[in-house]
Amino acid sequence: MRIVKKAQAGTMQSSDLMVFVEPAETLTVEIDSTVKKQFEHLIRQKIDLVLATQGVTTGKIHVTDRGALDYAIEARLETALKRGGEV
Amino acid sequence: MVTELTCAADVSAARDFIQRNGLTFENGFDNLAGVFENGKLVAVGARAGNILKMLAIEPSHQSGALLGEIVTDLVNRGFSAGFESLFVYTKPEYATSFEALNFSLLVCHERVALLEYGTGLEQWLASAHHLIRPGANGAVVMNCNPFTLGHRHLIETAAHRVDHLYIFVVREDRSVFPFEVRIRLVQEGVRDVPNVTVLDTSHYSISNVTFPAYFFKERDPVALIQMELDLALFAARIAPPFGISTRFAGTEPYCEITAGYNEAMKRVLPNYWIEVVEIERKHTDQGAISASQVRAKLADEDWTGVAELVPESTLAWLRSAEAASIRERVHQNKGRH
Numbered sequence: 001m002r003i004v005k006k007a008q009a010g011t012m013q014s015s016d017l018m019v020f021v022e023p024a025e026t027l028t029v030e031i032d033s034t035v036k037k038q039f040e041h042l043i044r045q046k047i048d049l050v051l052a053t054q055g056v057t058t059g060k061i062h063v064t065d066r067g068a069l070d071y072a073i074e075a076r077l078e079t080a081l082k083r084g085g086e087v
Numbered sequence: 088m089v090t091e092l093t094c095a096a097d098v099s100a101a102r103d104f105i106q107r108n109g110l111t112f113e114n115g116f117d118n119l120a121g122v123f124e125n126g127k128l129v130a131v132g133a134r135a136g137n138i139l140k141m142l143a144i145e146p147s148h149q150s151g152a153l154l155g156e157i158v159t160d161l162v163n164r165g166f167s168a169g170f171e172s173l174f175v176y177t178k179p180e181y182a183t184s185f186e187a188l189n190f191s192l193l194v195c196h197e198r199v200a201l202l203e204y205g206t207g208l209e210q211w212l213a214s215a216h217h218l219i220r221p222g223a224n225g226a227v228v229m230n231c232n233p234f235t236l237g238h239r240h241l242i243e244t245a246a247h248r249v250d251h252l253y254i255f256v257v258r259e260d261r262s263v264f265p266f267e268v269r270i271r272l273v274q275e276g277v278r279d280v281p282n283v284t285v286l287d288t289s290h291y292s293i294s295n296v297t298f299p300a301y302f303f304k305e306r307d308p309v310a311l312i313q314m315e316l317d318l319a320l321f322a323a324r325i326a327p328p329f330g331i332s333t334r335f336a337g338t339e340p341y342c343e344i345t346a347g348y349n350e351a352m353k354r355v356l357p358n359y360w361i362e363v364v365e366i367e368r369k370h371t372d373q374g375a376i377s378a379s380q381v382r383a384k385l386a387d388e389d390w391t392g393v394a395e396l397v398p399e400s401t402l403a404w405l406r407s408a409e410a411a412s413i414r415e416r417v418h419q420n421k422g423r424h
Binding site for chain 1: 152155156158159162163166167169187188189204205206
């Protein structure tokens with residue numbers, strides 16, 4: 001899947017996250033999180049996994065998280081990719 | 088559920104709600120959003136460009152999820168409208184509520200706090216990190232619309248007095264000359280000065296966010312707070328990483344807003360141990376050189392006049408084919424910016 005336009009998914013509520021995706025030449029993943037110190041590596045791991053599953057190799061992914069669990073991260077990122085991506 | 092408030096009755100209810108919560112209702116927003124409970128508003132917020140404002144939550148409903156709901160809605164709309172960064176002005180006591188929503192505090196000054204969504208300032212500072220030079224450094228923040236011999240004089244004089252001088256060119260595109268042109272003419276105009284670095288201000292100095300009144304002609308109490316906040320942000324967050332201990336400015340004989348900004352510099356910056364140095368403007372026999380004179384002479388196609396006020400590099404560009412549309416625009420628009 002390739003990101004062809006800007007898209008977003010999610011909310012700012014506690015235990016949720018917002019995902020912003022946009023087209024870019026390279027792949028970058030930016031993570032802001034209220035629990036960044038403790039869990040950034042796990043959030044990143046999950047995001048990388050979803051990106052790999054969806055075959056996304058370029059784009060700018062920006063996540064602002066408020067302590068979402070891994071299935072929420074997966075669902076929000078998948079939704080954002082479906083909104084902004086083209087197979 | 089968050090609803091957009093568009094009809095007159097809803098807007099007027101929102102106005103009452105905002106005022107009842109001790110905020111000022113300002114017109115000129117892009118979205119006004121609210122949450123109703125049993126037909127009554129319990130939360131309101133608005134977005135104007137990349138700024139979120141007039142956020143108010145019914146006191147009995149505070150510390151719940153409403154702020155997150157309203158802000159989510161406004162951030163989504165701002166993102167859809169194409170804004171990369173979003174900012175919020177609030178009272179200092181509410182800053183932590185926004186920090187919990189992944190906003191980061193830029194600066195607190197007296198009764199106002201400015202936060203941004205995400206970590207744009209840190210990223211901007213990181214991207215400029217390789218430009219940092221050791222020593223007792225100075226800074227000027229300039230619009231350069233366009234670069235004149237006056238700017239050149241200020242830069243030369245300032246560069247003499249410090250180890251290294253950073254020239255921050257205002258990024259906000261509200262001027263006749265677009266940012267890309269303004270910064271290029273500065274770079275060309277100072278190429279032979281050894282100890283200067285030219286960079287841009289991003290959103291963080293004299294921008295639509297920190298100091299919108301600069302781009303209008305207003306001078307009111309709000310403009311005064313904005314100026315001081317803009318300077319506090321510079322002093323607290325930008326000056327320290329760059330090792331800036333002196334900020335330079337040209338004396339301002341023409342524009343009341345800029346003169347007020349210079350005065351605010353002298354009030355605010357010394358509190359952060361930053362010295363303010365005003366440098367007398369370079370004069371010709373027609374008075375102090377200013378970019379607005381250049382634009383006026385350009386509008387009259389008085390090329391001899393223009394040549395007296397700008398360096399070779401600026402003159403060459405102004406005469407080039409690339410500048411045709413700008414010459415046209417200067418003709419039509421004989422305003423301040």
